[in-house]
Amino acid sequence: MALTTRIDAELLQTYPGLRHLTRIERAQYLQERATDWWSRALTDAVDRKWNAVGQARTRAGRGPAVTGRDLRIADEQRLRRCLKRRYGWNTFPEEPPCSLYEQSAELAGDLRELARILVTRWQLDGREMGQPERDHLVAEALDALGWPHRRSALDVASAFLDDYPWMWRGPFTAAMARHDDALDDESCPRCEKHRDGQAPHRVYIAHYRLLKLYKVGVTTLSSDRRLKTHRATGAQIVDTYTTNDYREALAVEAAVLKAVEPWRTRNELVPGGGEVWTDNAVLIRLAAFVERGMK
Structure with a gap:
């Protein structure tokens, strides 16, 4: 019950x-x-x-201060909400709410700010993403700046990186070409809203102390959303292990669940409550577990 x-x-x-x-x-x-x-x-x-x-x-507040990557993600999400609220636009790859030459100064400023955040995330957070998602950030940033109708878009994007346009023309052009191919075969994770299987992932173990349970799960390295969900419901993230891609992360997760099979249970109070086991079992340290062949 x-x-x-x-x-x-x-x-x-x-x-x-x-x-x-x-x-x-x-x-x-x-x-x-x-x-x-x-x-x-x-x-x-x-x-x-x-x-x-x-x-x-309540006295402790809502959590730690948001800095670094988390702040950049929050800025990107804030700008997307702003564009949707003000202009009814769900952003790229949807067509903008008006043509380039009909944009108000306010819309142009919002688009420039979105492009700045996307280019910054491409530069600083790219290692945590797969190639398709990195290419999407470049394509969306240049689209926000008016490319290809506004040829200065490359110069503006390069200025966000404090570098010369000629240094980034090649990488940006190649990223846009790959993204065009991804649009054609519907494989862009952001445009199609699906998981980027090529991106680095991490396996995590959460401890629900009050429920006396451990929970194993998989999330992308570029997002902490899943971890924050567990923390918000009373868990502590006690271990993580980074993998090269989604398939490798799933293999580690499956091996962990197999190793703790005698202690497996279910609990509807835990997000993903079918992947839990009682905490009277010895906690598996993921790095050591993988090193010894996941046995």
């Missing part, structure tokens, strides 16, 4: 810190409260304890 995570409105009014508990923490709180239902003093103690947990989270 599924655990309920709904807290009574009267309790929330008395103990507002309970509003800030994660879903797993709410389930644990309600379970403890149900266990001590026969004693008002004990249930009050449980209420106060978990209220303090929620208040501590």
Whole structure:
């Protein structure tokens, strides 16, 4: 039977810190409260304890400061939301909301800022992406700058890198040619909204301490979204291992699940709850596990 995570409105009014508990923490709180239902003093103690947990989270804020790659990803997402909200445009590869010569100064400025972020991500975060995604960033940045109708787009993009245009004309042209081919065969991961199997990936192990569970999963190296989902639901990421591509990551994940088969279980409170096992098993250190042949 599924655990309920709904807290009574009267309790929330008395103990507002309970509003800030994660879903797993709410389930644990309600379970403890149900266990001590026969004693008002004990249930009050449980209420106060978990209220303090929620208040501590409020004081600590929403998490660590966003810097580096995370900040660049956040800037890119913010600009895309801005373009959609202001102009009803879902960005490349959709056609822009108006022609190059009909753009307002505001739209042109937003597009230039998007191009700057994309070129910066191509330069600084490219090692964490596959070739198709890197090519997409170049193609979208130059499209935002008006290429091919505006031939100065290459110069502007090069200026974002603080370099001379002739240094980047070859790499940018080659990236656009590859991206055109990817559009033709519908293999661009961003345009088609699918996983880039060629990109570096990482296998991770999350520990749900309150549930006494470990969880193994796979995510792209260029995004922390999946890891943040686990942290938001009360987990700690205890180990990661970087692979060359998606297929290799899946092989490591499958080997881990095979190794912990005697301790496997399921839990609907965990995202991807079919890939979990009880934490009374010895924690597998992924690097050592791979080195010894995944046995």
